[in-house]
Amino acid sequence: MWRELWTLVARAARGSRRLCTSQSSGAPAFGSGATIFALSSGQGRCGIAVIRTSGPASSQALRSLTAPRDLPPARSASLRLLSDPHTGEPLDRALVLWFPGPQSFTGEDCVEFHVHGGPAVVSGVLQALGSVPGLRPAEAGEFTRRAFALGKLSLTEVEGLADLIHAETEAQRRQALRQLDGELGQLCRSWAETLTKALAHVEAYIDFGEDDNLEDGVLEQADSEVQGLMVALDAHLRDARRGQRLRSGAHVVVTGPPNAGKSSLVNLLSQKPVSIVSPEPGTTRDVLEIPVDLAGFPALLSDTAGLREGVGPVEQEGVRRARERLGQADLILAVLDASDLASPSSCNFLDTVVALLGAQSQRLLLVLNKSDLLPPEGLGPSLDLPPHLLLSCLTREGLDGLLEALKKELAAVCGDPSTGPPLLTRARHRHHLQGCLDALGHYTQTRDLALAAEALRVARRHLSHLTGGGGTEEVLDIIFRDFCVGK
Numbered sequence: 001m002w003r004e005l006w007t008l009v010a011r012a013a014r015g016s017r018r019l020c021t022s023q024s025s026g027a028p029a030f031g032s033g034a035t036i037f038a039l040s041s042g043q044g045r046c047g048i049a050v051i052r053t054s055g056p057a058s059s060q061a062l063r064s065l066t067a068p069r070d071l072p073p074a075r076s077a078s079l080r081l082l083s084d085p086h087t088g089e090p091l092d093r094a095l096v097l098w099f100p101g102p103q104s105f106t107g108e109d110c111v112e113f114h115v116h117g118g119p120a121v122v123s124g125v126l127q128a129l130g131s132v133p134g135l136r137p138a139e140a141g142e143f144t145r146r147a148f149a150l151g152k153l154s155l156t157e158v159e160g161l162a163d164l165i166h167a168e169t170e171a172q173r174r175q176a177l178r179q180l181d182g183e184l185g186q187l188c189r190s191w192a193e194t195l196t197k198a199l200a201h202v203e204a205y206i207d208f209g210e211d212d213n214l215e216d217g218v219l220e221q222a223d224s225e226v227q228g229l230m231v232a233l234d235a236h237l238r239d240a241r242r243g244q245r246l247r248s249g250a251h252v253v254v255t256g257p258p259n260a261g262k263s264s265l266v267n268l269l270s271q272k273p274v275s276i277v278s279p280e281p282g283t284t285r286d287v288l289e290i291p292v293d294l295a296g297f298p299a300l301l302s303d304t305a306g307l308r309e310g311v312g313p314v315e316q317e318g319v320r321r322a323r324e325r326l327g328q329a330d331l332i333l334a335v336l337d338a339s340d341l342a343s344p345s346s347c348n349f350l351d352t353v354v355a356l357l358g359a360q361s362q363r364l365l366l367v368l369n370k371s372d373l374l375p376p377e378g379l380g381p382s383l384d385l386p387p388h389l390l391l392s393c394l395t396r397e398g399l400d401g402l403l404e405a406l407k408k409e410l411a412a413v414c415g416d417p418s419t420g421p422p423l424l425t426r427a428r429h430r431h432h433l434q435g436c437l438d439a440l441g442h443y444t445q446t447r448d449l450a451l452a453a454e455a456l457r458v459a460r461r462h463l464s465h466l467t468g469g470g471g472t473e474e475v476l477d478i479i480f481r482d483f484c485v486g487k
């Protein structure tokens with residue numbers, strides 16, 4: 001199901017991009033005062049469909065389509081009969097909402113029509129809106145773009161909204177909501193304020209350095225403000241990969257000796273038979289990768305070939321690929337057959353792979369599978385094993401415990417979006433924070449005050465680019481093209 005979902009999302013994103021380029025040539029440019037309209041809920045048959053308008057002709061559009069023709073009270077739902085303004089043909093009985101600007105999503109006058117979701121009703125209302133003077137169909141992301149232009153959303157909030165629309169797991173949704181709340185933007189603004197203060201101190205020193213009226217230690221004050229900021233930026237950047245993992249999924253690799261039940265575990269966690277399971281050792285050869293929701297976190301789960309030596313060239317290549325994949329893992333699930341721990345392949349795996357990964361402080365969960373085959377007294381007391389979890393892929397006993405452990409590990413890998421500082425979810429954020437930190441590095445190294453002031457200006461510019469203050473059209477295009485029409 002996940003693969004289909006991902007394909008759909010990718011297709012939708014490509015589709016909206018196409019729409020964006022094909023319409024942008026002919027349609028009036030933004031700011032021309034046009035009123036836009038679009039279906040804002042999903043395409044296809046559904047219970048309720050939401051059609052939105054934004055722009056100065058919104059009230060006119062509402063009046064032309066509804067009876068009675070007076071505007072309903074602001075921001076509360078009213079039941080109205082919708083009919084075609086030209087033919088008078090009834091279209092639907094619908095809930096309408098009137099949002100006079102600036103208290104609306106875009107900041108402009110907006111109207112929402114909550115109509116019955118049949119395709120005929122939706123296309124009828126869209127056609128009727130298209131016939132109202134001053135109205136035209138919206139381009140991809142245009143509602144959000146208007147909200148941004150009118151200062152309703154900062155750039156990081158726009159990105160949060162895009163992520164919220166595409167969020168597929170609980171953790172992604174929570175992260176997107178926090179970003180939409182503007183937490184990252186607020187943090188950047190407070191950093192920018194600190195920089196402005198430091199810059200003011202340096203500039204004051206440049207202008208009045210010799211002046212007795214200037215209080216002592218202004219430069220030292222600027223220095224200590226910059227030092228504090230560098231520490232904060234550095235801590236944030238070290239956190240950055242986590243936010244990105246939360247957006248795109250952590251790499252979780254399943255490994256172990258042949259026949260331990262790796263593919264069985266992958267099928268259990270992805271809740272479908274993606275990988276071939278058989279009693280024959282050496283069944284899995286290639287790396288198989290499946291996007292899954294693991295305990296609320298997005299993950300890319302890899303099934304790999306059982307690790308063993310002295311086999312044919314094809315399986316040997318599989319083993320090479322498995323080892324390579326281990327090197328890219330954010331988290332490793334090491335699987336062993338609990339009823340076969342004394343076998344050479346199990347011992348070898350524990351002594352080499354598990355010990356080595358442990359020494360590299362690689363995140364790893366040791367899973368002893370096939371617990372259903374153990375005698376009633378469980379594992380023998382003589383075994384000296386690292387911390388582990390017991391599981392049976394057959395009976396599912398131990399699955400809850402494994403999911404709980406996965407949740408803890410993934411929260412550490414991806415960052416828990418409900419606590420801690422706001423995460424950096426995009427490479428763009430990382431780029432600007434790093435740029436800011438580099439510029440501050442130049443500040444601390446130079447003895448020339450004019451260069452120091454310039455370094456502070458560069459640092460501040462990076463922060464304002466991050467929230468869209470100095471946003472170039474290019475950045476806006478990149479972000480907005482991922483929106484669909486109606487958003």
Ligand SMILES: Nc1nc2c(ncn2[C@@H]2O[C@H](COP(=O)(O)OP(=O)(O)OP(=O)(O)O)[C@@H](O)[C@H]2O)c(=O)[nH]1
Pocket residue numbers: 256257258259260261262263264265276277278279280281282283284285304305306369370371372373391392393394395
């Ligand atoms: N009794 C029992 N059998 C299991 C369990 N999990 C897997 N098996 C069986 O163990 C055998 C191997 O399972 P696979 O999932 O193919 O193991 P694998 O580690 O992917 O094997 P390779 O790809 O060959 O390395 C199959 O016959 C499974 O049915 C379990 O929890 N209990």
Ligand SMILES: [K+]
Pocket residue numbers: 258259277278279280281282283284
């Ligand atoms: K097998």
Ligand SMILES: [Mg+2]
Pocket residue numbers: 262263264275276277283284303304
């Ligand atoms: Mg397998």
